[in-house]
Amino acid sequence: xxxxxxxxxxxxxxTKGAIDKGIALDVNRILTLDDEYRNLQAKxxxxxxxxxxxxxxxxxxxxxxxxxxLEAEESKxxxxxxxxxxxxxxxxxxxxxxxxxxxxxxxxxxxxxVGDLPKFDFTPRDHLEIGELLDxxxxxxxxxxxxxxxxxxxxxxxxxxxxxxxxAFETLIKEGFIPVLPPVMVKEEIMRALGYMEQGGxxxxxxxxxxxxxxxxxxxxSIVSMHKDEILDVKDLPKRYVGFSTSFRRxxxxxxxxxxxxxxxxQFDKVEMVSFVKQGEDDKEHEYMxxxxxxxxxxxxxxxxxxxxxxxxxxxxxxxxxxxxxxIPSEDKYRELTSTSTTGDFQARRLNIKxxxxxxxxxxxxxxxxxxxxxxxxxILENYQxxxxxxxxxxxxxxxxxxxxxxxxx
RNA sequence: GGAGGAGUCGCAUAGUUGGUCCAUUGCGGGGGAUUGCUAAUCCCCUGAGCUGUCAAAAGCUCGCGCAGGUUCGAAUCCUGUCUCCUCCGCCA
Numbered sequence: 284x285x286x287x288x289x290x291x292x293x294x295x296x297x298t299k300g301a302i303d304k305g306i307a308l309d310v311n312r313i314l315t316l317d318d319e320y321r322n323l324q325a326k327x328x329x330x331x332x333x334x335x336x337x338x339x340x341x342x343x344x345x346x347x348x349x350x351x352x353l354e355a356e357e358s359k360x361x362x363x364x365x366x367x368x369x370x371x372x373x374x375x376x377x378x379x380x381x382x383x384x385x386x387x388x389x390x391x392x393x394x395x396x397v398g399d400l401p402k403f404d405f406t407p408r409d410h411l412e413i414g415e416l417l418d419x420x421x422x423x424x425x426x427x428x429x430x431x432x433x434x435x436x437x438x439x440x441x442x443x444x445x446x447x448x449x450x451a452f453e454t455l456i457k458e459g460f461i462p463v464l465p466p467v468m469v470k471e472e473i474m475r476a477l478g479y480m481e482q483g484g485x486x487x488x489x490x491x492x493x494x495x496x497x498x499x500x501x502x503x504x505s506i507v508s509m510h511k512d513e514i515l516d517v518k519d520l521p522k523r524y525v526g527f528s529t530s531f532r533r534x535x536x537x538x539x540x541x542x543x544x545x546x547x548x549x550q551f552d553k554v555e556m557v558s559f560v561k562q563g564e565d566d567k568e569h570e571y572m573x574x575x576x577x578x579x580x581x582x583x584x585x586x587x588x589x590x591x592x593x594x595x596x597x598x599x600x601x602x603x604x605x606x607x608x609x610x611i612p613s614e615d616k617y618r619e620l621t622s623t624s625t626t627g628d629f630q631a632r633r634l635n636i637k638x639x640x641x642x643x644x645x646x647x648x649x650x651x652x653x654x655x656x657x658x659x660x661x662x663i664l665e666n667y668q669x670x671x672x673x674x675x676x677x678x679x680x681x682x683x684x685x686x687x688x689x690x691x692x693x
Numbered sequence: 694g695g696a697g698g699a700g701u702c703g704c705a706u707a708g709u710u711g712g713u714c715c716a717u718u719g720c721g722g723g724g725g726a727u728u729g730c731u732a733a734u735c736c737c738c739u740g741a742g743c744u745g746u747c748a749a750a751a752g753c754u755c756g757c758g759c760a761g762g763u764u765c766g767a768a769u770c771c772u773g774u775c776u777c778c779u780c781c782g783c784c785a
Contacts, residue, residue, distance in 0.1 A: 338764095
């Protein structure tokens, strides 16, 4: 949520920020309602004051009159307030000033490229072909059981997956992150507060209607909201978590995209980072998260590039976002592997998460970033493949997997 | 799932025959006074919002898990709901 005082003073900034994100807003309507709201509030408060005086004087007659008048004004106030608040929640977070103006992903900026692309003296296979050859990925049976965009991982793929998770946890715990296994179902109101139900976001969620719960799309959802309605101790900031969860996405609107293999599934596992930092320290933290994500790619020795999202490619609650994209030989291009976003104080306002500094309580800044999802397996299979379909295990993972190479079964 | 009990200002607590509660006290936090130093003592402030202002002073409203209701008046009574605790049942 954007600070209403900020909107009052800078309506044009808010309008522009939303337009840059491709969202049309009627800020004047909100300001008019806000005005009306405050006028009514003053009126109601005046009446209550009189009511309180009458009550103190035991003036029953006067009290009755005031009560009737008050009820009428209060109901007006309530409806205006509700509409005002509803509209306020529909305002997206504003992009940071350094974010490039652009309509969609084609206008994202490539910041840097790291690592040499692998050279094959044979035609490289794609990850699914390799996965089937090695008997470690099965999407056919998953389709039978669960439908499209599901997969079974088997055999060495599991150990590879767990190795990635262990590497992530080990590295991040050393950095001071608090490990956490969060719930994968959250209340709808939580998802709304996070800013992921607006602008069609609801379409990408799996909902359990009977229980009023939503399956998380990432551990961010249940980790960020952990501290809802709390005042954090400033001494504990920055507070950093590394969490693991299965993630669920309906992938509405991505029909036909990445239908092959395990690149884009309805269910996948992910290790996620979340930081709560002091007001104004999110820029620094954002660079830190990005550097950690780079470190992971470098440990795996995978070639990557960093892409900085343009305004049009930022999600509703996001103020700035970087993607780390890894080289995928079979596609002959870089594909998103991890990403990191800052939401500034936007989510903190909606979730009411503060910290106290001297006499003031201020909203924290909240950031999130991916450590590893299941996607790195795609990248590893493809970048580390050999002519016979075997795949070498990246050096850094071998101590966890216990094997150096995955070979075809027969 | 069944039966009880509880939820009060950062934390802990007082207050439930409805009005003297602009919610008590302690701790923690901030500011100030006193004081050779340290310690100690004392005073003020320390939930949210609105009006007001350069800022303030000041005033008002709301706030006792949440949402409603009764009443001239609700922390206190009623209804619903959420969360936690205890016991029983079921269960990985």
